[in-house]
Amino acid sequence: MGWLPRHGRVLLRFWSTALASQTEYLFNFSVELLAMAGNLAGSWFVLSLFFRHGQQLGGWRWEEALVVLGAYTLLDGVATTLLRPNLNAIVTLVQNGSLDFVLLKPIDSQFWLSTRLIAPVGLPQIALGAGLMLWAAARAGAAPSPLALASTTVLLLAASVSLYSLWFLVAATSIWFTKIWNATEVLRNVLVAGRYPISAYPSGVRSLLTLVLPVAFLTTVPAEALLARAGSHPLPLALLVAAGLFTASRLFWRHALRFYTSASS
Amino acid sequence: MGTNGDAPMAAGAGSIQVQGLGKTYRVADKLPGLGGTMRHLLRRRLRDVVAVRDVSFSIEAGEMVGFLGPNGAGKTTTLKMLSGLIHPSTGTVRVAGHVPQRRQRSFLQAITLVMGQKQQLIWDLPPLDSLRVNAAVYGLDEADSRRRIGELAEMLELGEALTRPVRKLSLGQRMKAELLAALLHRPEVLFLDEPTLGLDVNAQARVRQFLADYNRRTGATVLLTSHYMGDITALCPRVLLIHGGQLVHDGGLADLTSRLAPCRAVRLDLREPVPADAITPFGTVEQMDGREVRLLIPRERLTEAVAGLLAHFDVLDLEVSDPPIEELIGGLFRQGGRP
Structure with missing residues (x-):
């Protein structure tokens, strides 16, 4: 069996069992859906405060800033669906020694750890984020060409890969430091900064969010592409950042496994 | 004998060679209390702990060998090195013709590790769901995996336990389902770490019988640790005794008895x-x-x-x-x- 059909079949099994175990906890699903809706309403309200008197935020109008919020909501949906359930579980797997079972399987351990679970509660959030982006872009008067739509999609995919890679890099350090819950939370809170256009921040913070943590590439850059605000072509750079971070996550995981001592029995 | 047309393994395919194997862990000592914590943060005191020291042995394909030793003797560390989970500090290991820590796919297809105190089955779902995941991961097709599950379930007398959520199974049923999950890909080498831990006498006897049958049918090599001597006396003509990380006996169980008594x-x-x-x-x-x-x-x-x-x-x-x-x-x- 080739790589793709084999991994496709594995993914199908992974997700069908993950969905089956979640149907055991339907109440939990509804609570999470409510929490997600409340979160979006909160962000909308905070953003509206900035624009109460018709000002602009870092050169962005209200509707344009909503496109950024839409991109953030979409990425947060990706995080809820795939990243949070899988990558936060790595810490637990290392702590209780169940990582052993993953490492004993004849399949790429990073693939297993990154795709094993799925939380469908994030899927409506992804749809909501995409809808908000398109609606707000139309309100802002932008009429995205098919090319702009395609490049926004690619930029959002690259953003997802970058976010995943950063998160995985942090989670992988649990091989050494088994208590890294706080580290992933810090990462998540930094990414919350991506709710607002990057130019709204003071220049020092802006450099940090562009050069050190590529928050700018996650939300502002895709929003700019959709609004045709981008002066230069950000696509190659965003792809380069995503590819670089992804490669780093793979190399780092391989390195980390050399230090795995396996929780004692 | 192979089962249902499965050919027995090639001679020597499941052999194990271990030469001068050692593992040293670096651990940080920490004194109790706040003072100890502060000192630990500022100046870590690291020391090396030797878990396994200069262990050498070799096991022929198809042998069933008992691995004995008190808690902390280095049994589990050795098994984890043999299964490629942790890297040895010294020495060389070859299992089924592979260097374990390289964790090549063909090596992982050839081995299994059962840990009595850890479980791989999904807690909320019936074992059958976990078995299907494993079948996909090991690249078994539907028909083949169904046939193997049926065969092993019959040997293990699992029956309807396969369709009940794992959390509702008895400890004995759970262990047997764990064994099924670990053997679905028909490994050549079985590392069993306390496979009968916590089971009652009847369940222990059934698991032992199953392991003996499995070894006879497939010719698989088995290295087994257990705190229950009954497991060892029933299954293993040869025993390795490890103490303080060092191998102190390698030979027949009867030889060991006469040396000790x-x-x-x-x-x-x-x-x-x-x-x-x-x-x-x-x-x-x-x-x-x-x-x-x-x-x-x-x-x-x-x-x-x-x-x-x-x-x-x-x-x-x-x-x-x-x-x-x-x-x-x-x-x-x-x-x-x-x-």
């Missing part, structure tokens, strides 16, 4: 009571209670002494036994000595 116990039931000094020339009298005598006789003098006892006294019954192996090994570990 140079004497055998003889119980006599006599028609008439006799004075103690009449018995002492034949061995060390341990207990004398009227017509019943218990004495210890060195192994090399056993035949001669028993013949003498039968010739000199009117013996109604005579029984020769070894002290229980648990007691012998337990005694050895308590002394902290070598056999």
